[in-house]
Amino acid sequence: MSSNIKINRICEFCKNEFTARTTKTLYCSLKCSSRAYKARTRKSKIEESNRQTEIAKKPDLEIAKTKDFISIKQAGLLYGISRRTIYRIISRGELDIAKFGTRTVIRRSDMDGFFTIPLQESMLRPVQEFPGLEQCYTITQIQQKFSISPGALYMLIQRNGIVKYAVGKFNYVARSEKRYRYYI
Structure with missing residues (x-):
């Protein structure tokens, strides 16, 4: 279906001015449209590859995000604190743990609760x-x-x-x- 309208637009890919016949046209030609599609596809593949590389660099962090119970090492990676700090928090009795032989695990919801900042009365006042x-x-x-x-x-x-x-x-x-x- 063609229309009789003519709109001056600027091509999203090559930045040249062209006359469009619809209000939704973004590219001046099929060539620019194809090149823009290829550039978007290439960019999404690169982003996905970079994301996979980050996951490969820190596999424990991705695993810790999905589990309900995490080890001390995973908790340190997830919250950005040292293992020694976590052990100090445990020794003060502020976190509950479970022992499986020599392995110590923490409920992730307990860690989330420990690191949330409680609202003070002064914050609630208008x-x-x-x-x-x-x-x-x-x-x-x-x-x-x-x-x-x-x-x-x-x-x-x-x-x-x-x-x-x-x-x-x-x-x-x-x-x-x-x-x-x-x-x-």
């Missing part, structure tokens, strides 16, 4: 809106007003969960006289 510059102190103003060192101030801010606002190169804290007097 973000507070910036009250505006006139309603805030800079860190320097708080230090001067209450005669406190920068390290102690940052420690108090962090320990008590006081919200800091970064605007440009300055850090601001909302003004609340009673709140600071209580902490300092």
Whole structure:
């Protein structure tokens, strides 16, 4: 089926301008279409070969990803930590193990659970809106007003969960006289 429309396009393969007769045409000729197909096929074969090479380099890692129980060595490869570190975690009682003769195995789900970061209460709190510059102190103003060192101030801010606002190169804290007097 032919159409009477003529659209100026640029060939995806040779980058030359051509007149297309449909809106879906990508290549200027059958020759460019064939060459683009061959280039895509060649690229996918190279990527598959590279993937197979990576698997061949680290066969234990691919095996460990599919198993429910893994050895200490496989756990080290999978999580990027040393065997000694895993043994220290086990000796502290933070991971359960199973022994088969001299072989030690770990449940992969236990390792996943050990390395997940629990959500803290501070992460679950909604973000507070910036009250505006006139309603805030800079860190320097708080230090001067209450005669406190920068390290102690940052420690108090962090320990008590006081919200800091970064605007440009300055850090601001909302003004609340009673709140600071209580902490300092």
